[in-house]
């Protein structure tokens with residue numbers, strides 16, 4: 001397994017040098033953030049990003065993410081041009097030595113929480129999802145970090161209506177079309193495409209979400225029979241409902257060589273289906289990190305792994321979920337489990 005760490009580019013308050021100082025991290029996963037969604041990523045820009053990262057003694061082999069334009073998900077307007085651009089971006093990334101591309105097919109909103117600074121009993125702050133609060137949110141007026149903030153209220157309202165009309169089956173059709181277009185290119189370039197599950201893995205605001213559970217992951221992987229067509233298995237996204245058994249899913253899809261990127265983090269599931277993101281340490285949440293890592297070790301997982309979101313601790317001011325300290329603790333904790341289990345094999 002290659003331990004990586006998400007880095008948001010030169011604007012990120014977490015520096016590459018700080019990341020390099022986490023003993024078991026060998027690479028970062030990053031992206032180019034100022035290219036409009038849907039446009040081609042030029043080779044020079046990718047090379048420049050890679051060079052900056054390599055200069056700090058870290059690798060760049062995973063891109064998280066290359067976003068998918070809403071026109072592709074809705075299969076309307078300029079969707080074919082955006083798909084052609086996506087293919088060109090895959091080719092350009094492969095020329096620069098990228099091995100894995102993470103993406104998602106979530107309509108309009110990326111991850112959704114009702115609070116980005118919920119205070120836990122130890123004084124740390126975390127991301128939380130309280131169902132009763134989400135039910136009262138007006139999706140047209142939301143703005144959370146990680147979301148595309150370039151939409152106006154009118155545009156978001158129109159998009160939400162378009163997705164409601166499209167429905168789950170319509171979204172599956174459009175995903176199938178996209179996969180059939182891009183996977184042959186990814187296969188040719190030997191790049192692993194890793195879809196990130198929907199977060200949380202259920203419909204919100206009446207908008208369809210389809211990368212949510214075992215049945216749908218089976219259906220997704222069956223869209224194209226090629227190991228380059230795979231998953232970014234996120235324990236915290238799929239695992240915020242007890243309906244998804246994470247170690248079981250890792251064993252199942254790991255055995256088929258369909259997991260290319262492991263996001264590992266813990267969540268505390270509350271009684272009404274709400275959840276709080278917790279420290280990686282198993283006792284702090286509802287997921288057992290040892291069981292999760294054991295499933296990766298026993299299926300011979302050799303791909304990329306990273307600690308996922310962290311809490312805000314020790315007074316750090318950073319991007320919500322993406323500070324240095326708590327994720328560094330996560331990287332070392334996961335690394336300790338990996339070492340212990342791999343040694344015992």
Ligand SMILES: [Mn+2]
Pocket residue numbers: 196234235236237263308
């Ligand atoms: Mn994730």
